[in-house]
Amino acid sequence: MAPINDSVMRHQAWLGQLLNDDRNAPDSTCDLILESNKTQFKVHKSVLMLVSNYFRRMFTIEMKEKYETVVKMQKIPHQRLANIIVFIYSGMIEITEENMFDVLDDAEYTEIKVLKAKCSTFLLNVISADNCLKLRAYAQRYNLDDLLSKTNQSIMKNFEAVVQHEDFKQLDFDDVSSIITQRNKIQNHEEAIFTGIVRWVHHNPLQREDFFVNLFSQLDVSLMSVSFLPNILKENMVKNNLVCLNLFAEASLKMNQCLDNNEPSEVVVIGGDTTEQDCVIYDVNSQQKRQFPKLIVGVCGASSVIVDRKVYVIGGGETYDSENPIKTCEMLDINKPTKWIGLPNLLEARMFCGSGILQDYIYVAGGLGEDNENLSSCEKFDIHSHSWTKIRDMQYKRSEHGTVVYKNSLYCIGGQGYDFDLTNTCECYNMPSDEWKEIAPLNQARDGLAAVVLNRNIYAIGGYNKTSVSTVEKYLIEENRWEKISSLQNARYYHSARVVGNKIYVFGGEDGKRPLNSVEVYDPASNVWAIAFETEHQILAASSVNLFGILIEFSNLIIDYVLNFKTSTIMWVK
Missing domain, CATH: 3.30.710.10 (Potassium Channel Kv1.1; Chain A)
Known part of the structure; x- marks a missing residue:
């Protein structure tokens, strides 16, 4: 032509x-x-x-x-x-x-x-995040290859927004499956995809619930953040399905393996005597430290938790022997650790209280109150609405007690009771029933102790009983009994403890004569305590959280859940 x-x-x-x-x-x-x-x-x-x-x-x-x-x-x-x-x-x-x-x-x-x-x-x-799903449907309907390719690229680029869009809920199974299959795992949108799948199924549960296992099996749970995992287990379609539970357990164990290989060894130590505003990260492997921003209000005897990559510091006092507890609460976002943010005050001022995370709430129990009296009162903080609500009181007044979370229960161990007498009583709070029940008492009463959960057992470490205590007890949860294990190298109270890499690390405290800067480590395999290293400054009446490596107990929880599910669903046939 x-x-x-x-x-x-x-x-x-x-x-x-x-x-x-x-x-x-x-x-x-x-x-x-x-x-x-x-x-x-x-x-x-x-x-x-x-x-x-x-x-x-x-x-x-x-x-x-x-x-x-x-x-x-x-x-x-x-x-x-x-x-x-x-x-x-x-x-x-x-x-x-x-x-x-x-x-x-x-x-x-x-x-x-x-x-x-x-x-x-x-x-x-x-093409935009708002219309790419609709445009993709037209591209498929009318064989527009260039448009199909570019809409797929837009979906990958804006995945988190796309799966939340109303158009996503209108897709059929094949389209949802295709979008998940084509995703780029390097960009890691697994959490957004899980949320999108759940919303998609709930939009028409009668017709879509049967597709959930297929879609869930296409996810790589091991790419998700540790803090997101409880959200998965809350979903009934996961926790009531053995296939999903097995996939979830395998992924969490894989995450533990990766964390162990990458030495997830950092612990955040917050506040304390003479270090009231400090927030220091210690790497227990390299024995190096680095600083987070200083607290708004300096505290001793505060309680701390970490959830969704946010550190919360609750209550405390100006010094570790203060008789004036405070109500303040602060939060630091680890993703953007530029400054602490003030949160609504506690309903009651409290020092040396216990705290733990159960689902989307921070539960706070006991402590020393404003009238210089130990408290039995408890309250919970909604991490979404930022509001405090009173819950059922403990059976006993207590402060300076150990506090841990296991499964759906908050355990409070020992401490000071009525008239500041030491107590060996222990009790646990069941969140679904909103009830406290007494469990087996410690062999030795103690306050100022630290407590952790390791391998589905609770450890009560050190403390004070007329003098500083080096003894350690282990609570066998299934048997409801305490047994003694090897003692600390140094007796100590007002110390802090964390689990890192299947070992227990104990930071600082006081031995009755002076504050300590030593860090001890316990290996459950050998039942031996040893001095790991020493910190530059003393650590006394400080609180602490794990920065990483918090999956071990969660994995054990999942394994228990899977085993219990299997046991409860066995059917005998003749």
């Missing part, structure tokens, strides 16, 4: 204009009328046949329209038909975000390839 020069193009435009003008001329040569909604348009059959395969077939095969002078276009509204006719004669059409799907539908129906291509070009330029 010879190249088209400007003269030829001008001639073609002139000819097209003549034909278009002829449609409205009194002596028009048009040989056909298209009608929609009783509105008629004069056209030339030959022009329609050259541009549209739909009209070419209509007038070249034996269809009744071939012999009619008026053809009714019932599937295209009259205004849209007018726009199509103008395009056929002039190549001009206005495509906007408001009419783009209508124009594409009409281009497909009339089989006008050049208009379909024009629509595709427009759509490629308006």
